[in-house]
Amino acid sequence: MKAPSVLLINPWIADFAAYDLWAKPLGLLYIGKFLRSHGYELQLIDLTDRLRWNNSDPAMKLPGRGKYHKTIIPKPEAVVHVPRRFGLYGATREQFLSALQNIDPPQVILVTSHMSYWYPGIVETVKILRKSFPAAKIILGGIYASLFPEHARRIIRLDYLITGYGEKQTLMLLDAIHEIERDYSNIPEFDDSGILPWDLYPKINVAAIMSSRGCPLHCDYCATPYLNPHFLQRAPEDVISEIICFYEQFGIRQFAFYDDALFTNKKRHIIPILEGLLKHGIKATFHTPNGLFAREIDPELAALMKLAGFQTIRISLESIIPKWQKASTNKVSANHFEQALKNLENAGYKRSDIEAYLIMGLPGQHYSDIEKSIRYVAKLGAVSRLASYSPIPHTTHWDQAKARGSVWDDMDPLLTNNTLYPCANRDFPVEKFLELRQLSNDLNKFVKKSSLKEDN
Numbered sequence: 001m002k003a004p005s006v007l008l009i010n011p012w013i014a015d016f017a018a019y020d021l022w023a024k025p026l027g028l029l030y031i032g033k034f035l036r037s038h039g040y041e042l043q044l045i046d047l048t049d050r051l052r053w054n055n056s057d058p059a060m061k062l063p064g065r066g067k068y069h070k071t072i073i074p075k076p077e078a079v080v081h082v083p084r085r086f087g088l089y090g091a092t093r094e095q096f097l098s099a100l101q102n103i104d105p106p107q108v109i110l111v112t113s114h115m116s117y118w119y120p121g122i123v124e125t126v127k128i129l130r131k132s133f134p135a136a137k138i139i140l141g142g143i144y145a146s147l148f149p150e151h152a153r154r155i156i157r158l159d160y161l162i163t164g165y166g167e168k169q170t171l172m173l174l175d176a177i178h179e180i181e182r183d184y185s186n187i188p189e190f191d192d193s194g195i196l197p198w199d200l201y202p203k204i205n206v207a208a209i210m211s212s213r214g215c216p217l218h219c220d221y222c223a224t225p226y227l228n229p230h231f232l233q234r235a236p237e238d239v240i241s242e243i244i245c246f247y248e249q250f251g252i253r254q255f256a257f258y259d260d261a262l263f264t265n266k267k268r269h270i271i272p273i274l275e276g277l278l279k280h281g282i283k284a285t286f287h288t289p290n291g292l293f294a295r296e297i298d299p300e301l302a303a304l305m306k307l308a309g310f311q312t313i314r315i316s317l318e319s320i321i322p323k324w325q326k327a328s329t330n331k332v333s334a335n336h337f338e339q340a341l342k343n344l345e346n347a348g349y350k351r352s353d354i355e356a357y358l359i360m361g362l363p364g365q366h367y368s369d370i371e372k373s374i375r376y377v378a379k380l381g382a383v384s385r386l387a388s389y390s391p392i393p394h395t396t397h398w399d400q401a402k403a404r405g406s407v408w409d410d411m412d413p414l415l416t417n418n419t420l421y422p423c424a425n426r427d428f429p430v431e432k433f434l435e436l437r438q439l440s441n442d443l444n445k446f447v448k449k450s451s452l453k454e455d456n
């Protein structure tokens with residue numbers, strides 16, 4: 001009997017702006033790996049795979065990074081007042097339709113979701129899937145599905161919706177649809193070991209890696225602890241094997257770690273991983289788009305990062321104001337940050353190569369708090385990256401924003417878009433928000449220029 005097949009879909013992003021930073025739908029691929037190991041056949045259409053669609057920036061110019069193709073669509077009602085063009089990012093409609101014509105008709109389609117305010121991209125994706133395969137069952141999972149399940153059920157024509165970890169739940173659901181009987185008693189909720197089904201991609205030139213799930217901290221504004229109730233790290237040898245497989249079988253030389261807490265338990269985790277990669281002669285470039293914990297970057301780790309080829313280094317500083325550091329679980333202090341910069345510099349990095357994430361727009365945050373943090377980073381010779389706050393359900397800050405009336409439970413997730421400045425208040429108007437962005441850009445330019453001068 002032919003194995004039942006599942007079509008995995010990474011939908012369009014719908015937003016005012018979107019930029020690819022080595023992004024891959026890792027959650028969907030983990031579920032795909034799990035289903036395959038239990039006998040399901042997989043097909044994949046990743047609508048944001050720039051290398052496949054080849055319709056944006058030359059995809060090889062900066063592997064894994066670049067602008068997506070944008071198809072302008074009418075602005076949804078909730079954001080009609082925003083003076084920017086709204087669009088779908090990724091494949092064109094024609095490319096999507098042609099890809100659908102070239103696959104085996106699936107019985108089940110598994111659609112993932114990311115940022116909640118990107119949901120119009122899922123709406124458009126599912127409309128096309130419904131028309132193309134009217135008999136197929138459509139299942140939605142992922143972040144938006146977990147954070148706004150009622151909204152998703154109301155807005156999108158789904159057959160099923162899955163919240164939380166999807167592996168075993170999806171397997172059981174698919175088995176029920178296909179009338180497959182199985183003993184689940186020894187099947188875990190998920191399995192992070194082994195190699196993801198990257199063979200489903202026509203081409204890859206960078207690899208996204210997750211060496212852990214979740215985060216041991218509980219910052220007041222972050223939904224990671226809700227989405228991943230336990231922090232779990234993979235065995236170092238398993239991560240090393242995955243990277244070696246990419247390196248040898250796919251010829252990959254660029255890797256992005258998508259962990260939320262890559263350096264936690266460093267002696268048992270990242271240090272053996274990097275030592276193992278060096279021992280195997282892996283000569284690659286590593287990027288860390290998610291923030292790193294400064295307090296863990298001691299001289300030993302900084303030296304290993306340099307030797308292993310870490311290039312894009314982003315540190316979660318968040319703020320230099322104690323109140324906002326506390327909201328960030330006190331994961332970093334100014335001392336930690338300064339020490340990390342020194343250690344990285346001694347290991348051979350330029351300070352201007354190091355980027356510091358600063359959070360902007362938290363409920364109750366004053367613009368002078370952010371201004372001080374931006375100036376502080378520039379004074380130390382590093383580059384600031386402003387991360388605009390977006391209110392997320394199941395966080396302390398969501399409850400605070402709710403108390404202020406900035407958000408409400410059944411609000412349209414589009415209104416949480418971080419380009420809209422959802423928690424604007426009288427003391428911190430939108431104009432100040434834009435001024436701070438400009439200040440950060442200007443000081444970053446100055447820092448880069450000064451660093452070039454020093455080199456000459």
Ligand code: SF4
Pocket residue numbers: 215216217218219222223224225260261328329331
């Ligand atoms: S450290 Fe980062 S991932 Fe962890 S809870 Fe805080 S914001 Fe979330």
